[in-house]
Every structure is written in C-alpha cells, then in structure tokens.
Amino acid sequence: MAIPQAPLSKDHRFHIDPDKCTGCLLCSLACSFIKTSAFGLSHSLVHIQRDLVRGSHERFRISFDDGCDGCGLCARYCNFDAIRGPQHGGSG
Numbered sequence: 391m392a393i394p395q396a397p398l399s400k401d402h403r404f405h406i407d408p409d410k411c412t413g414c415l416l417c418s419l420a421c422s423f424i425k426t427s428a429f430g431l432s433h434s435l436v437h438i439q440r441d442l443v444r445g446s447h448e449r450f451r452i453s454f455d456d457g458c459d460g461c462g463l464c465a466r467y468c469n470f471d472a473i474r475g476p477q478h479g480g481s482g
C-alpha cells in the first residue's frame with residue numbers, strides 16, 4: 391500500500407519516489423547550503439523523515455516546506471532518483 395506523501399513543492403514540478411530514498415540527506419544538506427550558506431538540516435526546505443519500517447526495508451517520507459522555490463538543487467544532488475525534476479541531470 392502506498393504511503394501518502396505531502397505536497398511536492400508549490401508548483402508540483404518534482405516527481406518523488408520514496409521507495410528509492412535511502413535517507414542519505416544530501417538533498418537537505420544541499421538545500422540548506424544554497425539557502426543559508428551553511429549546512430544544517432533545520433534550515434532545509436526539503437525534509438526526509440523515517441517512515442514505517444516493513445521487514446528489513448526502511449522507508450522515508452519526503453516533504454517540502456511552503457518556502458520551497460523549486461530551484462531543483464535537491465533533485466540534482468539526489469543520486470538515487472528519489473527526487474527528480476526539470477533540472478535533473480543539468481538539462482534545464
């Protein structure tokens with residue numbers, strides 16, 4: 391059964407696939423740095439939360455704050471395609 395996800399971003403330009411999320415937090419660290427010039431999860435506008443654990447497979451919930459401007463940096467730094475957007479892969 392699919393776990394309901396929070397809205398993607400204000401304009402819903404991202405595709406998210408929580409099954410691919412490893413919880414590495416690179417997206418959150420990248421967001422915090424581009425927005426505040428410092429690494430800190432509390433400054434990130436994308437949030438990764440551990441969800442239900444089923445068997446040996448950890449699951450994570452991906453959500454975005456209202457302040458997300460859709461810049462796409464988090465998608466660019468997600469090496470697992472859990473967040474994908476128009477800027478993914480540098481194709482604009």
Ligand code: SF4
Nearest residue numbers: 421436458461462464
């Ligand atoms: S799109 Fe930009 S502002 Fe929004 S969560 Fe990702 S890095 Fe942060």
Ligand code: SF4
Nearest residue numbers: 411412414415417468
């Ligand atoms: S969405 Fe991608 S970058 Fe963010 S925690 Fe999950 S796997 Fe890592």
